[in-house]
Amino acid sequence: MADVAFLLADQFEDSEMDNPYKALEEAGHTITIIGLENGEALIGKHGSTYITDFAxxxxKGTSFDAVIIPGGGAPETLRVNDDVIRLVTEVNEQKKLIAGICHGPQVMISADILKDRNATCFVGIRDDIKLAGxxxxxxxxxxxxxxxxxxTPKDEPAFIKEILKRLNK
Structure with a gap:
């Protein structure tokens, strides 16, 4: 089974964290929540709460098989943190899975890993995706x-299906 990191900060979109988390946990994957501080209680836009396992x-990118980035307001906070960008870059350099939904790709933009890729996102950041190459x-x-x-949240079933397909190879 895979070791999966969720990158999280306050104001994440609850369902975009809750549903992939539950699906991956049910599939037997090990989940680690990474935030800006260790042991921090993070609260979603609609009240879900998670405690970070690590800052x-x-x-280290070598510790994880995948990184998942839920949307909402959290990616805006995460994308300006040098350690978050380093971690995402390390994971990408190893060609390990990086998945982001809604505003999650903002972190990928800041990590400069979308050049020459295909991507989707919340419509409000589509121009940012294009400008990132x-x-x-x-x-x-x-x-x-x-x-x-x-x-968006309505796309979670397809998002989760693709993540599980990749991790369950």
Whole structure:
């Protein structure tokens, strides 16, 4: 089974964290929550709460098989943290899975890993995706090499399906 890191900060979109988390846990994968501080209680836009297992400064890309980035307001906070960007870059360099939904690809933009890839996202950041060098596709889920992206909570079933397909190989 895979070791999966969720990158999280306050104001994440609850369902985009809750549903993939539950699906991966039920599939037997080990889950680690990484935030800006260790042991921090993070609260979603609708009240879900998670406690971080590690600070991004403590996390190493070699420790994880995948990184999942839920959307909402959290990616805006995460994308300006050098340790988060380092971690995502390390995971990408190893061609391990990086998945982001809604605003999650903002972290990928800041890590400069979308050039020459196909991607989707919340429509409000589609121009940012294009400016990062990706080809924007208005689809429920887009798989481009080791990167999986999705648009909104309504696309979660397809997003989760693609993540599980990749991790259960």
């Amino acid at each position: 991004a400064s403590e996390a 990706a080809t924007y596709q208005d689809q429920e889920v887009v798989v481009s090499e080791n990167i999986i992206t999705a648009r």
